[in-house]
Amino acid sequence: MKINTMYHGEVEINEILTFEKGIPGFVEEKQFALxxxxxxxxxxxxxSVSTPGLAFVLTNPFHFMKEYDxxxxxxxxxxxxxxxxxxxxVYSILTVQDPFEKTTANLQAPIIINLKNRKAKQVVLHNEQYKTKHPIFEKAEVKG
Incomplete structure (x- = not known):
């Protein structure tokens, strides 16, 4: 199936992720491609499969926070x-900043994907240690 995308133009996709209840704030959007x-x-x-202008940048949160649990x-x-x-x-939605080093990840509401059946869900964690705007790059040490 061909879809129009925000970052890649028109692409052919073979797999669709289904968010049965949509994504918070976008409940009508139920099908996405990764x-x-x-x-x-x-x-x-x-x-989004149906809305070319709706796309989220994601990363695996374990790449930058090994203790994420x-x-x-x-x-x-x-x-x-x-x-x-x-x-x-597991993926985290990024808030991409300029410069890129200021980009943050939403660790409070990860995207969970079942690889077997392609069902997906954004879950909201009730853990106060995780934030919606967690810096993904370590702050540079200031040497004096």
Missing amino acids: LPLSDDEFYYVLQ FQLEEGAVEELSLESEKDVT
Whole structure:
């Protein structure tokens, strides 16, 4: 299937992620494609299948925060039909800044994808340690 995208122009996609309840703020948007944004497979675009101007830049939060950890609520596990942790991949939505080093990640509401059935959901964690605008680049040390 061909779709028009925000960053890639027209592309052919083979797999569609289904957000049964949409994404918070975009509840009518239920189908997305996950497209690579960089050759190093570090950044991705979550592109709406039906709305070319709706796309989110994502990354795997474990690339920049090894200790990131949370427990999915049972309702989310059931909604995604998850059977094993091996079936799960996690992404964080980035707020891209200029300069790029100021870019932040939403660790409070990760995107959870079941790799087996392509169901996806943005879950809101009730953990105050994670923020919606977590810096992904370590602050440079000032040497005096």
